[in-house]
């Protein structure tokens with residue numbers, strides 16, 4: 324048994340913060356089944372859908388609206404902030420936690436504050452450049468900062484001394500064998516087992532511009548013998564695709580078993596969220612990245628290193644049109660040699676052991 328007794332994990336809001344938390348929790352449970360694991364969330368966050376099915380104790384604390392920048396006064400809404408921090412502290416005391424691990428998002432700040440007041444070790448995991456607001460606030464209270472990618476310390480002053488551990492990824496994803504699982508995954512979606520397959524998914528919310536572009540190219544894709552598996556996003560309007568296409572074009576609002584989509588694909592087309600970048604690289608899936616154009620070019624920075632390593636293509640959201648899909652995606656997906664080279668480059672960049680490396684880092688932080 325390691326030095327851990329009871330851990331509190333904080334991270335919520337988007338899938339991008341919750342999935343690494345879950346992957347890390349699974350890794351901890353595998354290595355150290357005696358450790359008590361408690362997750363913090365807020366009443367309305369996505370964590371309420373994603374965490375309980377995995378059997379972890381999820382405690383709710385009141386939501387605290389983050390300031391939009393770290394330079395804004397943290398004390399702008401002091402009552403709410405301290406109320407949330409007190410609630411986090413109550414959980415920490417009750418489960419007698421000996422470390423708090425935060426993955427960013429609005430649930431993390433109260434957890435960091437409560438841990439700091441109790442002088443508990445705090446470990447932060449960050450996947451973006453620049454780091455998110457919650458984690459930048461948390462970094463005021465700890466030196467134990469881990470990051471997902473090698474480009475992060477080079478690009479952000481605040482991450483200069485961070486340890487590169489990779490991104491904790493769900494086992495379902497890291498255990499994919501793209502060749503062995505392909506046919507079965509395609510069958511599950513009603514796809515043809517042998518046709519070139521484009522998998523489209525625009526991050527945890529889906530992406531409207533991507534939806535329009537790919538659906539707009541549906542006829543040309545079908546004429547080229549390319550089938551499509553398209554996750555449109557739970558809150559996006561359905562895409563308009565002809566019903567009489569000669570090859571399958573399957574749409575879904577959301578895919579909880581993302582590994583099946585990855586396994587079915589010859590080529591992925593999606594956003595550049597940090598989790599997506601880490602996942603497709605880990606399994607060596609060639610990808611066309613269409614970074615979300617707002618929020619500081621954050622997604623472009625996520626995708627650029629794997630693209631520069633040869634693992635995919637990068638295209639601006641403004642250029643993502645049906646014509647671009649026809650001119651660039653169709654020839655690429657029909658070129659198995661080029662796809663194989665891209666997949667190998669992506670796999671060489673990616674890693675599958677982020678969960679284990681973060682656990683080692685946590686052990687070190689607690690042992691100090």
Ligand SMILES: CC(=O)N[C@H]1[C@@H](OP(=O)(O)OP(=O)(O)OC[C@H]2O[C@@H](n3ccc(=O)[nH]c3=O)[C@H](O)[C@@H]2O)O[C@H](CO)[C@@H](O)[C@@H]1O
Nearest residue numbers: 337338339342526527528554577578581596597598599615
């Ligand atoms: C617009 C925006 O600000 N996006 C940010 C958001 O991304 P966002 O959460 O949208 O996207 P990510 O790519 O980081 O993560 C998406 C996660 O959802 C999963 N998934 C997605 C679709 C689906 O149908 N099923 C499914 O399971 C993916 O496998 C992945 O694990 O948080 C990331 C991590 O802080 C940031 O890098 C992104 O820049």
